[in-house]
Amino acid sequence: MARAAKRQEVLAGALTVFARDGYARASIDVIAAEAGVSTRTLYNHFGDKAGLFRAVIQESATKVAAAQLAIVEQYLGEITDLEADLIEFGIAWRTPMPDYAEHSSLVRQVNAEAGHIPQEAIDAWQEAGPIAVRRALAARLTAIAEAEPGLLRIDDPMRAALHFSLLISGANPSYRGGSMTPDEVTEAVTTGVHAFLHGYAG
Amino acid sequence: MARAAKRQEVLAGALTVFARDGYARASIDVIAAEAGVSTRTLYNHFGDKAGLFRAVIQESATKVAAAQLAIVEQYLGEITDLEADLIEFGIAWRTPMPDYAEHSSLVRQVNAEAGHIPQEAIDAWQEAGPIAVRRALAARLTAIAEAEPGLLRIDDPMRAALHFSLLISGANPSYRGGSMTPDEVTEAVTTGVHAFLHGYAG
DNA sequence: GCTAAAGTACAACGAGCGTTGTAATTTGAC
């Protein structure tokens, strides 16, 4: 197995353990076992525990962001029925890759650990992940609004993208077993998109 | 000092340390020092570290929820200008007590730690805190919608309350020093309330 | 097949942690 492959296995195992146990609870021995690797190899690749954590964050954010960027382009490239398209997009966004559960657990860990992570690492992570996705979504929303001014009114694109992602998140963070059923996702996204478009004024 | 007073001091110190360091990082010795109390007293009151954490969560949620319930009644008791009143309410909601920063840090810790906390403790915390507040907000929104059907259209009150709180949160979780400036809060709340009422459709 | 690079197994270290027991001290109610 090549060096790069070992590195990937360590990152995958570390993602699993960090996401499940958090930074402080996660032990190097457990991570190494999960990755099927000796602890020494792990140290040779990443220096120390903090370096490994930073690498895992960056990797996971980059990978998920790439997948989400693709979804944005795929579903919002051309619009036929805005509301229906937004709903399909939202559902695809909230039900992606199989490791999505691990990724969002990791995000929760990073949120909690933010005070103990160097600011530059946080910034790099935000920029490579959430902000990149929000920027792409903002650009698409702007394009839609400009193409057909009657459909959408976007003053502050980044803010609108933020509001959209908040509304379709459903915001059931972690409690209860973990993820939502497909039906729950559909309902959360549908009501979220409706609120995003029309609001609650009478 | 009475027994109950010592208990309160331990809870306050533990809140500070748990919020800053998280459950796993926080050490009993540091908590005891922060509270100005011997570790033995701490064990006599709360049994063990997990019991202390559960008590801190419950206490903090209950206290903050009570404050927020009061704000809901105070600002949404009677409505003169719906949009303006909602904005004032949102600002008051997002700028409450001095220990609000500690509380929301603790919430982030609980989110991350959810997999290692007994489900019943999570449920009790949700019920005493966020859900209680959301219920009150939902009731007020429903009352407004019923009093003046032209103002507000609420089909699913709990969902509407969730959407409202998401939109005015601004969603800047923790990154950057910590909290937002008053101007940032005002802008986040204003745009959030506008989106809540009118949405983004053209 | 040889050789250098990469990975493994294993022991060891020092430190920090949660928790308990105990004996002495302080506190608050009567």
Added chain:
DNA sequence: GTCAAATTACAACGCTCGTTGTACTTTAGC
């Protein structure tokens, strides 16, 4: 002021953890 209850100081335990060094084995490219 007395006395019981609460709190303290302190030592000790068993355990886990991050990290490093070392000698041995496997791997991959030529």
